[in-house]
Amino acid sequence: MAETVSPSTPALLASLDPLLREWLPRQRWFAGKGAPVIGFSAVAETELLPSDGRLGLHHLLVRVHQPPAPAEVGDCYQLLIGAREALPPRLAPALIGHVTRGPLAGHTVYDALYDPRPAEVLLEALRTGARIGGLRFERDPGREIRDGLVARLLTAEQSNSSVVYGDAFILKLLRRVVPGVNPDLEIPLALAREGCARVPAPTAWLRAELGGEPYVLAVLQPFVRGATDGWELALRELAKGEDFTAEARALGRATAEVHTALARTLPTVTLGQSQLEPQVAGMTARLAAAVQAVPALRPYEDGLRSAYTALADLAGEGRTWTAQRIHGDLHLGQCLRAPSGQWSLIDFEGEPARPLAERRMPQPPVRDIAGMLRSFDYAAHSVTPAVPGWARLCRAAYCSGYAEFAGVDPRTDPVLLRAYETDKAVYEVVYEARHRPDWLPVPLSAVHRLATPDPT
Numbered sequence: 217m218a219e220t221v222s223p224s225t226p227a228l229l230a231s232l233d234p235l236l237r238e239w240l241p242r243q244r245w246f247a248g249k250g251a252p253v254i255g256f257s258a259v260a261e262t263e264l265l266p267s268d269g270r271l272g273l274h275h276l277l278v279r280v281h282q283p284p285a286p287a288e289v290g291d292c293y294q295l296l297i298g299a300r301e302a303l304p305p306r307l308a309p310a311l312i313g314h315v316t317r318g319p320l321a322g323h324t325v326y327d328a329l330y331d332p333r334p335a336e337v338l339l340e341a342l343r344t345g346a347r348i349g350g351l352r353f354e355r356d357p358g359r360e361i362r363d364g365l366v367a368r369l370l371t372a373e374q375s376n377s378s379v380v381y382g383d384a385f386i387l388k389l390l391r392r393v394v395p396g397v398n399p400d401l402e403i404p405l406a407l408a409r410e411g412c413a414r415v416p417a418p419t420a421w422l423r424a425e426l427g428g429e430p431y432v433l434a435v436l437q438p439f440v441r442g443a444t445d446g447w448e449l450a451l452r453e454l455a456k457g458e459d460f461t462a463e464a465r466a467l468g469r470a471t472a473e474v475h476t477a478l479a480r481t482l483p484t485v486t487l488g489q490s491q492l493e494p495q496v497a498g499m500t501a502r503l504a505a506a507v508q509a510v511p512a513l514r515p516y517e518d519g520l521r522s523a524y525t526a527l528a529d530l531a532g533e534g535r536t537w538t539a540q541r542i543h544g545d546l547h548l549g550q551c552l553r554a555p556s557g558q559w560s561l562i563d564f565e566g567e568p569a570r571p572l573a574e575r576r577m578p579q580p581p582v583r584d585i586a587g588m589l590r591s592f593d594y595a596a597h598s599v600t601p602a603v604p605g606w607a608r609l610c611r612a613a614y615c616s617g618y619a620e621f622a623g624v625d626p627r628t629d630p631v632l633l634r635a636y637e638t639d640k641a642v643y644e645v646v647y648e649a650r651h652r653p654d655w656l657p658v659p660l661s662a663v664h665r666l667a668t669p670d671p672t
C-alpha cells in the first residue's frame with residue numbers, strides 16, 4: 217500500500233525488498249531487532265538525483281512489517297538510497313546490495329549518507345529551501361548556511377544517523393519516524409526563541425506531510441567543534457583520579473538554565489494527587505514488568521515500591537508539584553563540553569521507545585535531574601574498584617549548581633527525587649539486562665541503595 221509514490225521511481229521499493237530484508241535488521245538504529253522482517257510497504261519514494269547518470273539518490277520512507285503487529289502499524293523508517301553502477305572500495309561499509317530488477321536493475325545500492333556527494337545534496341536542498349515531491353527542506357532565514365561544506369558521516373553508535381558538514385553543521389537524520397511534532401526540533405526551536413545558549417539552535421530542518429500528517433525527518437544544527445561528551449570526560453577524569461565537581465556544578469547550572477527557559481516559553485501544569493496518580497501507577501507497572509524480566513530485582517521489589525508509595529502519600533496529604541517540558545532522556549552522554557568549557561545539551565527526542573504524545577507531556581523537572589544523578593553513579597560504578605565517594609561529590613555539586621541558577625535545590629524534595637531516581641534505575645536494569653548484561657551490576661548497586669527508605 218503506497219500512500220504517496222513519486223511517479224519517477226515506480227516500484228523502487230519492490231525491487232529493493234530482498235536486499236533490505238537482509239540489510240535493515242543489521243543497522244544499529246533499527247529498533248525492531250526482536251522480530252523478523254517479513255515485508256515492506258512504501259510510504260513515500262522521492263527521487264533526489266536520477267539514476268540514469270553516474271550517481272542516483274532516492275529518499276524512501278518505508279513501513280516495515282514485523283509479526284505479530286499488523287502491517288499497517290509497522291514502524292516507518294527513513295532511508296537514503298544511493299545507486300551507482302559500481303561501488304568504490306571506500307563505500308564498501310555502506311553496501312546494501314546489487315539490484316537485479318526494476319528501475320535500478322544493474323546498479324549497486326548503498327546507504328547514501330556514507331557518501332559525501334549525496335549528503336551534500338541534502339545540505340544544498342536545506343540551504344535553498346527546496347521542495348521535492350512531498351519533502352519540505354526549510355531553514356531559519358536569519359541563520360547563514362555556507363555552500364560547499366564537505367560532508368562526513370559520524371560513525372558513533374547512534375539511534376539515528378548524523379552527518380557533519382565542514383565542522384560547521386551537524387545534520388541528524390531521524391531513522392524511525394513518527395507523525396506529529398518532534399521534540400528534537402520543537403524544544404531547541406523554543407529554546408532558541410528564548411535566547412537560551414545551552415542548546416545549539418536549529419538552522420534548518422526537513423519535514424514531510426504524509427497522509428495529512430506532519431513528520432519531522434531531519435534537523436541541522438551548528439556543530440560544536442572539538443567537543444567532548446560528559447560521559448567520556450567523566451571517565452577520563454575518573455581514570456586520572458581527578459575531581460569532577462566543578463564540571464558537575466556547571467552541568468547542574470546548564471540543566472537549570474534549560475529548565476528555566478522551557479518553563480518560561482512552553483506550558484506548565486500543576487500536579488496534584490489526581491495528576492500524580494497516573495505517574496505513580498506507571499512507575500509501579502514498570503517495576504512489576506522489570507521484576508518479571510530481571511529476577512535479580514525480586515529481593516528489592518518491596519523496597520523499591522516504597523519509593524513510589526511514599527510519593528503517592530505526599531500527594532495524598534495535599535502536596536503539589538509543577539510539571540513542565542523537559543529534556544526527557546538526560547544523561548552525561550547528552551552533554552557536550554566545548555573547548556571553551558561551555559556545556560551544551562543535545563538530543564531532545566526523549567526516550568525513543570515511548571510514544572510521542574507521552575514524550576511531549578509536561579513532567580517534573582526532577583526527572584532530568586534524576587537521570588543526571590544516575591549518570592554520575594554509573595560512571596563511578598563502571599570502573600574497578602568502584603568509587604562511590606566520587607559519585608556522591610559529583611551528585612552534590614550538580615544539585616548545588618542547579619540550585620544556584622534555579623533557586624530550588626532538588627535535594628530539598630527527597631521523596632520526589634528518590635521516586636524518579638528509582639524509576640530510572642529500574643529502567644536501566646532492564647536496559648542493561650537486554651543490551652549489555654555485563655553492565656547489570658551498575659544499576660543493581662543503585663537499586664540496593666534506593667530500596668532502603670533513606671538513601672544518601
Ligand SMILES: Nc1ncnc2c1ncn2[C@@H]1O[C@H](COP(=O)(O)OP(=O)(O)O)[C@@H](O)[C@H]1O
Nearest residue numbers: 374375376377378386416437438439440562563
Ligand atoms: N551540535 C553538535 N555538535 C557536535 N557534536 C554533536 C552535536 N549534536 C550531536 N553531536 C554528536 O552526535 C552524537 C549523536 O547525536 P544525538 O543527537 O545524541 O543522536 P542520537 O539520537 O542518534 O543518539 C552525539 O553523541 C554527539 O557526539
Ligand SMILES: O=P(O)(O)O[C@H]1O[C@H](CO)[C@@H](O[C@H]2O[C@H](CO)[C@@H](O)[C@H](O)[C@H]2O)[C@H](O)[C@H]1O
Nearest residue numbers: 375447545547548549587590591592594644647
Ligand atoms: O543514549 P540513548 O538514548 O540510546 O540511551 C540508552 O543507552 C544509554 C547507554 O548508551 C543508557 O544510559 C546508561 O548508560 C550510560 C553510560 O553508557 C549512563 O551515562 C546513563 O546514565 C545510563 O542510563 C540509557 O539508559 C539508554 O536509554
